[in-house]
Amino acid sequence: MPYVAPEQIKRAKQMDLLTYLQYYEPQELVHFSGNVYTTRSHDSLKISNEKWCWWSRGIGGRSALDYLIKVRGMTLPEAVMRIDGQAVVVPPAPSKARETAGPKKLLLPEKNQSNDRVVAYLKGRGMHSALIDYCLQTGRLYESRYRHNAVFVGFDPQGVPRYGALRGTSGSRFMRDASGSDKRFSFSIPAREKSTKLRLFESAIDLLSYGTLDLLAGRDWRQENCLSLAGIFKPKKNIMESTPPAALMQYLKDYPHITEIALHLDNDAPGRLATKTIETLLSPLLIIFDEPPKQGKDMNDYLKIVLGIKLQKEPDHYSL
CATH class of the missing domain: 3.90.580.10 (Zinc finger, CHC2-type domain)
Structure with a gap:
Protein backbone atom coordinates (compact mmCIF):
# COMPACT_ATOMS: atom_id res chain seq x y z
CA MET A 1 0.00 0.00 0.00
CA VAL A 90 5.11 -0.15 1.65
CA PRO A 91 3.78 -3.72 2.13
CA PRO A 92 -0.01 -4.08 2.01
CA ALA A 93 -2.03 -4.55 5.20
CA PRO A 94 -5.05 -6.89 5.49
CA SER A 95 -8.46 -5.27 5.29
CA LYS A 96 -11.90 -6.35 6.51
CA ALA A 97 -14.76 -6.59 4.03
CA ARG A 98 -17.75 -4.44 4.88
CA GLU A 99 -20.96 -6.21 5.77
CA THR A 100 -24.05 -4.90 4.01
CA ALA A 101 -27.37 -4.96 5.79
CA GLY A 102 -30.25 -6.67 4.04
CA PRO A 103 -33.48 -4.85 3.19
CA LYS A 104 -36.01 -4.37 5.98
CA LYS A 105 -39.17 -6.46 5.96
CA LEU A 106 -42.21 -4.23 6.35
CA LEU A 107 -44.93 -5.57 8.66
CA LEU A 108 -48.12 -3.58 8.07
CA PRO A 109 -51.16 -4.04 10.36
CA GLU A 110 -53.99 -6.19 9.10
CA LYS A 111 -56.67 -4.25 7.24
CA ASN A 112 -60.13 -3.71 8.67
CA GLN A 113 -63.19 -4.64 6.59
CA SER A 114 -64.18 -0.97 6.38
CA ASN A 115 -62.41 2.38 6.57
CA ASP A 116 -65.29 4.22 8.25
CA ARG A 117 -63.40 5.37 11.35
CA VAL A 118 -60.43 6.61 9.35
CA VAL A 119 -62.66 8.50 6.93
CA ALA A 120 -64.59 10.10 9.81
CA TYR A 121 -61.34 11.03 11.58
CA LEU A 122 -59.81 12.70 8.53
CA LYS A 123 -63.03 14.52 7.61
CA GLY A 124 -63.18 15.76 11.20
CA ARG A 125 -59.76 17.33 10.64
CA GLY A 126 -61.00 19.04 7.49
CA MET A 127 -59.71 16.70 4.78
CA HIS A 128 -61.72 16.69 1.53
CA SER A 129 -63.29 13.37 0.53
CA ALA A 130 -61.62 13.53 -2.92
CA LEU A 131 -58.17 13.24 -1.32
CA ILE A 132 -59.28 10.56 1.13
CA ASP A 133 -60.83 8.50 -1.67
CA TYR A 134 -57.68 8.81 -3.81
CA CYS A 135 -55.50 7.53 -0.95
CA LEU A 136 -57.85 4.64 -0.19
CA GLN A 137 -58.10 3.61 -3.84
CA THR A 138 -54.33 3.70 -4.40
CA GLY A 139 -53.50 1.78 -1.21
CA ARG A 140 -51.85 4.77 0.43
CA LEU A 141 -54.34 4.72 3.30
CA TYR A 142 -56.44 2.16 5.17
CA GLU A 143 -57.88 1.38 8.61
CA SER A 144 -56.17 -1.25 10.76
CA ARG A 145 -58.32 -4.11 12.00
CA TYR A 146 -57.59 -4.25 15.73
CA ARG A 147 -56.81 -0.67 16.77
CA HIS A 148 -58.66 1.12 13.95
CA ASN A 149 -55.63 3.33 13.37
CA ALA A 150 -55.13 5.24 10.17
CA VAL A 151 -52.26 3.60 8.26
CA PHE A 152 -50.44 5.83 5.75
CA VAL A 153 -48.37 3.74 3.34
CA GLY A 154 -45.25 4.81 1.45
CA PHE A 155 -44.09 3.06 -1.75
CA ASP A 156 -40.82 2.79 -3.63
CA PRO A 157 -40.72 3.72 -7.36
CA GLN A 158 -41.62 0.12 -8.27
CA GLY A 159 -44.87 0.37 -6.29
CA VAL A 160 -43.72 -1.88 -3.43
CA PRO A 161 -44.88 -0.79 0.08
CA ARG A 162 -41.80 0.18 2.10
CA TYR A 163 -43.15 2.39 4.88
CA GLY A 164 -46.18 2.59 7.16
CA ALA A 165 -47.17 5.41 9.55
CA LEU A 166 -49.83 4.59 12.14
CA ARG A 167 -52.03 7.36 13.53
CA GLY A 168 -54.67 6.99 16.26
CA THR A 169 -58.23 7.91 15.27
CA SER A 170 -59.98 7.80 18.66
CA GLY A 171 -58.80 11.12 20.08
CA SER A 172 -55.48 9.85 21.43
CA ARG A 173 -52.12 11.06 20.21
CA PHE A 174 -50.87 7.64 19.19
CA MET A 175 -48.26 7.84 16.41
CA ARG A 176 -45.63 5.32 15.37
CA ASP A 177 -44.04 3.65 12.36
CA ALA A 178 -44.97 0.11 11.35
CA SER A 179 -42.29 -2.49 12.10
CA GLY A 180 -39.68 -2.66 9.35
CA SER A 181 -40.54 0.77 7.93
CA ASP A 182 -37.93 2.38 5.70
CA LYS A 183 -38.17 6.15 6.18
CA ARG A 184 -36.55 6.73 2.81
CA PHE A 185 -39.89 5.82 1.22
CA SER A 186 -42.35 7.76 3.33
CA PHE A 187 -45.91 8.74 2.40
CA SER A 188 -46.11 10.71 -0.85
CA ILE A 189 -48.50 11.66 -3.64
CA PRO A 190 -47.09 12.12 -7.16
CA ALA A 191 -48.03 14.93 -9.53
CA ARG A 192 -50.70 14.11 -12.09
CA GLU A 193 -48.29 15.09 -14.87
CA LYS A 194 -44.49 15.20 -14.71
CA SER A 195 -43.53 18.17 -12.52
CA THR A 196 -40.14 19.60 -11.54
CA LYS A 197 -41.48 20.86 -8.20
CA LEU A 198 -41.69 18.99 -4.90
CA ARG A 199 -43.72 20.12 -1.87
CA LEU A 200 -42.39 18.93 1.48
CA PHE A 201 -44.39 18.38 4.72
CA GLU A 202 -43.69 17.01 8.18
CA SER A 203 -46.61 14.55 8.13
CA ALA A 204 -49.18 12.90 5.92
CA ILE A 205 -51.90 14.90 7.69
CA ASP A 206 -50.19 18.17 6.72
CA LEU A 207 -49.75 16.95 3.14
CA LEU A 208 -53.46 16.13 2.79
CA SER A 209 -54.38 19.42 4.46
CA TYR A 210 -52.41 21.37 1.87
CA GLY A 211 -54.01 19.36 -0.93
CA THR A 212 -57.45 20.14 0.48
CA LEU A 213 -56.63 23.87 0.56
CA ASP A 214 -55.57 23.65 -3.09
CA LEU A 215 -58.78 21.88 -4.04
CA LEU A 216 -60.95 24.37 -2.15
CA ALA A 217 -59.17 27.22 -3.96
CA GLY A 218 -60.05 25.67 -7.32
CA ARG A 219 -56.51 24.49 -8.10
CA ASP A 220 -55.36 21.06 -9.21
CA TRP A 221 -54.26 19.50 -5.91
CA ARG A 222 -52.01 17.07 -7.80
CA GLN A 223 -50.22 19.71 -9.87
CA GLU A 224 -46.93 19.11 -8.02
CA ASN A 225 -45.29 16.19 -6.22
CA CYS A 226 -45.91 16.02 -2.45
CA LEU A 227 -43.79 14.22 0.16
CA SER A 228 -44.04 13.71 3.91
CA LEU A 229 -40.88 13.57 5.99
CA ALA A 230 -42.51 11.04 8.35
CA GLY A 231 -41.86 13.24 11.37
CA ILE A 232 -39.73 16.14 12.55
CA PHE A 233 -36.31 16.54 10.93
CA LYS A 234 -33.71 17.16 13.66
CA PRO A 235 -30.46 18.62 12.29
CA LYS A 236 -27.15 18.55 14.11
CA LYS A 237 -26.03 21.47 16.24
CA ASN A 238 -23.67 22.50 13.45
CA ILE A 239 -26.00 22.77 10.47
CA MET A 240 -23.23 22.13 7.95
CA GLU A 241 -22.58 18.72 9.54
CA SER A 242 -26.20 17.67 9.02
CA THR A 243 -27.48 15.38 6.28
CA PRO A 244 -30.80 16.30 4.63
CA PRO A 245 -33.77 14.07 5.57
CA ALA A 246 -33.50 10.52 4.23
CA ALA A 247 -36.94 10.66 2.57
CA LEU A 248 -36.04 13.86 0.72
CA MET A 249 -32.67 12.58 -0.46
CA GLN A 250 -34.21 9.31 -1.68
CA TYR A 251 -36.95 11.19 -3.56
CA LEU A 252 -34.40 13.40 -5.30
CA LYS A 253 -32.42 10.31 -6.23
CA ASP A 254 -35.47 8.51 -7.64
CA TYR A 255 -36.79 11.60 -9.44
CA PRO A 256 -33.71 13.56 -10.59
CA HIS A 257 -35.82 15.93 -12.71
CA ILE A 258 -36.87 17.79 -9.51
CA THR A 259 -35.35 21.29 -9.52
CA GLU A 260 -37.56 23.15 -7.00
CA ILE A 261 -38.65 22.41 -3.44
CA ALA A 262 -41.35 24.24 -1.46
CA LEU A 263 -40.96 23.75 2.31
CA HIS A 264 -44.27 23.66 4.20
CA LEU A 265 -42.83 22.80 7.60
CA ASP A 266 -44.33 23.86 10.93
CA ASN A 267 -44.25 27.35 12.39
CA ASP A 268 -42.70 26.16 15.67
CA ALA A 269 -39.00 26.28 16.57
CA PRO A 270 -38.16 22.74 15.32
CA GLY A 271 -39.96 23.43 12.04
CA ARG A 272 -38.15 26.72 11.49
CA LEU A 273 -34.77 25.13 12.29
CA ALA A 274 -35.44 22.24 9.92
CA THR A 275 -36.39 24.72 7.19
CA LYS A 276 -33.23 26.76 7.73
CA THR A 277 -31.08 23.61 7.61
CA ILE A 278 -32.59 22.27 4.39
CA GLU A 279 -32.28 25.70 2.76
CA THR A 280 -28.63 25.95 3.81
CA LEU A 281 -27.71 22.48 2.58
CA LEU A 282 -29.66 22.39 -0.67
CA SER A 283 -29.99 25.96 -1.94
CA PRO A 284 -26.74 25.70 -3.95
CA LEU A 285 -28.24 22.76 -5.85
CA LEU A 286 -31.99 23.44 -5.99
CA ILE A 287 -34.44 26.34 -5.92
CA ILE A 288 -35.90 26.44 -2.40
CA PHE A 289 -39.10 28.20 -1.30
CA ASP A 290 -40.05 28.66 2.36
CA GLU A 291 -43.85 28.50 2.51
CA PRO A 292 -44.98 27.79 6.09
CA PRO A 293 -48.67 27.84 7.04
CA LYS A 294 -50.06 31.38 7.02
CA GLN A 295 -51.79 30.80 10.37
CA GLY A 296 -51.55 28.18 13.09
CA LYS A 297 -48.75 25.80 13.98
CA ASP A 298 -49.03 23.51 10.96
CA MET A 299 -50.93 22.98 7.72
CA ASN A 300 -53.78 21.18 9.43
CA ASP A 301 -54.23 24.07 11.86
CA TYR A 302 -54.38 26.46 8.91
CA LEU A 303 -56.93 24.28 7.12
CA LYS A 304 -59.12 24.19 10.24
CA ILE A 305 -58.91 27.98 10.54
CA VAL A 306 -59.98 28.38 6.92
CA LEU A 307 -62.90 25.96 7.42
CA GLY A 308 -63.91 27.39 10.80
CA ILE A 309 -63.14 24.18 12.68
CA LYS A 310 -62.25 24.79 16.33
CA LEU A 311 -58.61 24.12 17.11
CA GLN A 312 -58.19 21.61 19.93
CA LYS A 313 -55.01 20.63 21.68
CA GLU A 314 -54.37 16.94 21.20
CA PRO A 315 -54.00 14.80 24.34
CA ASP A 316 -50.46 14.30 25.57
CA HIS A 317 -50.93 10.56 26.26
CA TYR A 318 -50.34 7.82 23.74
CA SER A 319 -52.76 4.95 23.30
CA LEU A 320 -51.56 1.53 22.19
Missing part, protein backbone atom coordinates in the same frame (compact mmCIF):
# COMPACT_ATOMS: atom_id res chain seq x y z
CA PRO A 2 1.38 3.47 -0.79
CA TYR A 3 2.62 5.68 2.02
CA VAL A 4 2.09 9.44 1.96
CA ALA A 5 3.51 12.11 4.23
CA PRO A 6 1.28 14.37 6.39
CA GLU A 7 2.22 17.42 4.32
CA GLN A 8 1.00 15.64 1.18
CA ILE A 9 -2.36 14.95 2.82
CA LYS A 10 -2.60 18.59 3.87
CA ARG A 11 -1.97 19.78 0.29
CA ALA A 12 -4.48 17.27 -1.13
CA LYS A 13 -7.24 18.45 1.24
CA GLN A 14 -6.98 21.97 -0.15
CA MET A 15 -8.24 21.04 -3.63
CA ASP A 16 -12.01 21.21 -4.20
CA LEU A 17 -13.73 18.71 -6.46
CA LEU A 18 -14.64 21.10 -9.26
CA THR A 19 -11.03 22.22 -9.64
CA TYR A 20 -9.81 18.63 -9.57
CA LEU A 21 -12.20 17.55 -12.34
CA GLN A 22 -11.43 20.61 -14.47
CA TYR A 23 -7.70 19.92 -14.43
CA TYR A 24 -7.38 16.14 -14.06
CA GLU A 25 -10.61 14.60 -15.43
CA PRO A 26 -12.33 17.20 -17.66
CA GLN A 27 -14.05 14.42 -19.62
CA GLU A 28 -15.93 13.47 -16.41
CA LEU A 29 -17.31 16.98 -15.72
CA VAL A 30 -20.81 17.85 -16.95
CA HIS A 31 -22.49 21.25 -16.60
CA PHE A 32 -25.94 20.87 -15.02
CA SER A 33 -27.33 24.42 -14.62
CA GLY A 34 -26.06 27.79 -13.41
CA ASN A 35 -23.07 27.12 -11.17
CA VAL A 36 -24.08 23.50 -10.62
CA TYR A 37 -22.13 20.61 -12.17
CA THR A 38 -22.50 16.85 -12.16
CA THR A 39 -20.35 13.94 -13.31
CA ARG A 40 -20.70 11.70 -16.33
CA SER A 41 -20.47 8.55 -14.20
CA HIS A 42 -22.93 9.65 -11.48
CA ASP A 43 -25.71 12.02 -12.58
CA SER A 44 -27.10 12.17 -9.02
CA LEU A 45 -23.83 13.72 -7.79
CA LYS A 46 -24.07 17.52 -7.82
CA ILE A 47 -21.23 20.04 -7.33
CA SER A 48 -21.76 23.68 -6.35
CA ASN A 49 -20.07 26.37 -4.23
CA GLU A 50 -17.07 24.15 -3.45
CA LYS A 51 -19.36 21.44 -2.04
CA TRP A 52 -20.63 18.20 -3.52
CA CYS A 53 -23.40 15.75 -2.65
CA TRP A 54 -24.01 12.26 -4.03
CA TRP A 55 -27.78 11.96 -3.59
CA SER A 56 -28.04 8.28 -4.47
CA ARG A 57 -25.79 7.33 -1.55
CA GLY A 58 -26.60 10.12 0.90
CA ILE A 59 -23.00 11.30 1.23
CA GLY A 60 -21.17 14.51 0.44
CA GLY A 61 -18.12 16.59 1.13
CA ARG A 62 -16.04 19.55 0.07
CA SER A 63 -12.67 18.34 -1.20
CA ALA A 64 -11.57 16.23 -4.13
CA LEU A 65 -9.96 13.96 -1.53
CA ASP A 66 -13.40 13.24 -0.01
CA TYR A 67 -14.74 12.43 -3.48
CA LEU A 68 -11.95 10.03 -4.41
CA ILE A 69 -12.35 8.13 -1.14
CA LYS A 70 -16.14 8.14 -0.72
CA VAL A 71 -17.21 7.87 -4.37
CA ARG A 72 -14.30 6.29 -6.21
CA GLY A 73 -13.49 3.91 -3.35
CA MET A 74 -9.80 4.80 -3.12
CA THR A 75 -7.78 4.47 0.04
CA LEU A 76 -6.46 7.67 1.60
CA PRO A 77 -2.90 7.13 0.23
CA GLU A 78 -4.23 6.29 -3.24
CA ALA A 79 -6.39 9.41 -3.30
CA VAL A 80 -3.54 11.62 -2.12
CA MET A 81 -1.29 10.11 -4.81
CA ARG A 82 -3.86 10.92 -7.47
CA ILE A 83 -3.90 14.57 -6.38
CA ASP A 84 -0.34 15.13 -5.20
CA GLY A 85 1.47 12.70 -7.46
CA GLN A 86 4.13 11.37 -5.05
CA ALA A 87 4.28 8.26 -2.88
CA VAL A 88 6.50 5.58 -1.39
CA VAL A 89 5.42 1.91 -1.55
